[in-house]
Amino acid sequence: MLNQILALAWKDLKIFFKDPGAVALIFLQPFMFIVVMSYALSGLFEPGKGQIQLLAVNQDRGTQAAAIIRQLDEMDAFQVETTWEGQPLTREIAENLIVKGKRNMALVFPPDFSEVLEQAPGATLRRTKVLVIVDPATSSQFVEPVLGTLQGLIERSIYTAMAPKGLDYLFEKIAPQTPVEQREAFKTQAQEAISGGLLGGKEPVVTLERTVPPGMRVEKYPNSFQQNVPGYTIYGIFWIVSLLAGSVLQEKREGTFRRLLVAPMSRGVMLAGKLLPYYIINLIQLAIMLGASSLLFRMSLGHSLAGLVAVSLAAAAAATGLGVLVAALARTEAQVGGLTVLLLLTMSALGGCFVPRFIMPNWLRTIGLITPHAWALEAYQDLLVRGYGLWEVLPKVGALTAFATAFFSIGVWRFRFE
DSSP: OHHHHHHHHHHHHHHHHTOHHHHHHHHHHHHHHHHHHHHHTHHHHSTTSOSEEEEEEEOOSSSHHHHHHHHHHHSTTEEEEOEETTEEOOHHHHHHHHHTTSOSEEEEEOTTHHHHHTOOTTSOOOOEEEEEEEOTTSOHHHHHHHHHHHHHHHHHHHHHHHHHHHHHHHHHHHOTTSOHHHHHHHHHHHHHHIIIIITTTSOOSEEEEEEOOTTOOOSSOOOHHHHHHHHHHHHHHTTHHHHHHHHHHHHHHHTHHHHHTTSSOOHHHHHHHHHHHHHHHHHHHHHHHHHHHHHHHOOOOOSOHHHHHHHHHHHHHHHHHHHHHHHHHOOSHHHHHHHHHHHHHHHHHHHTSSSOGGGSOHHHHHHHTTSHHHHHHHHHHHHHTSOOOHHHHHHHHHHHHHHHHHHHHHHHHHOOOO
């Protein structure tokens, strides 16, 4: 019995290793996914790498804002930038960097920040605001820690700056005859009580105002569906590659293409006819996923139906074009399966479908731009989250169209009908 088991096992191993391309892909798939995801998430697990990058615009006429910026930068969780390309940051520069997708958050400290923190007691209480400019496509999981940390630093600075003056004012009013030694002792105890939060609950003198760069129309900040649905939708539509390539391989094996060669048509026309039904399936898939998300989860589909249609048409074309390319390169079913998984997992990871691209290292974010996934995801986020319209997403539609054209052209060039 053992010999029979070993003989059957040896037979299947020989069959498996007869296809070296499929063998290589089987082992390359998990390795590539591990490498990409490990680098993409490296900032979350290695202290001091500044996984949350912040722009800080210091308009303060005093020293309090600079002190808070310095404290933020000294924390392992943040990397604070006050200059860009050698120039001090302004609000306009920071907003432009967020619009271009180079950074996701900026803090703007007002000119009267120190004056408010250091104001003397007894006068009319002054208040001010620190602007927190955020790309609305940024997950709240990364925004909230920044807001909480900043609020804590501001409150500590307020207590440090205002408490001594308030205590001096208090003692001058209610206990002018008290000996100096007793006043100083009571002053120390009272200051500790104030810094411990006994005066909490009142309206703060400094508040954080969350806003977005000009041009982004956001009535309310996006929920998890608006942030996650585009990524997983793009990941899903590219699996049409497996169906298309598998179907082409089957027709090669059954000799369908050989019979079609006698017809008066070019190979491009023949492949286009093969591609069209899968392109239509992709569009239906997109419509169902976006429509169901809108109906079931009340997810906003943005303000531009034309933009949504244009991006969907281009994304579906890129996915089906990649299917033609895989069909041209793969020779066996095992190769189709292996190459499909390798390409789709790696491209989805690089493109930000699994992990937001803004937490990736800069070099990996740049590499991600070689994938259609990154352009499609940015385009959908422009429409669904940032409130853009057709005009703003046209460059990304153009990039997706270029990917589709390149995939289809190379696929036609390398395609063999036998």
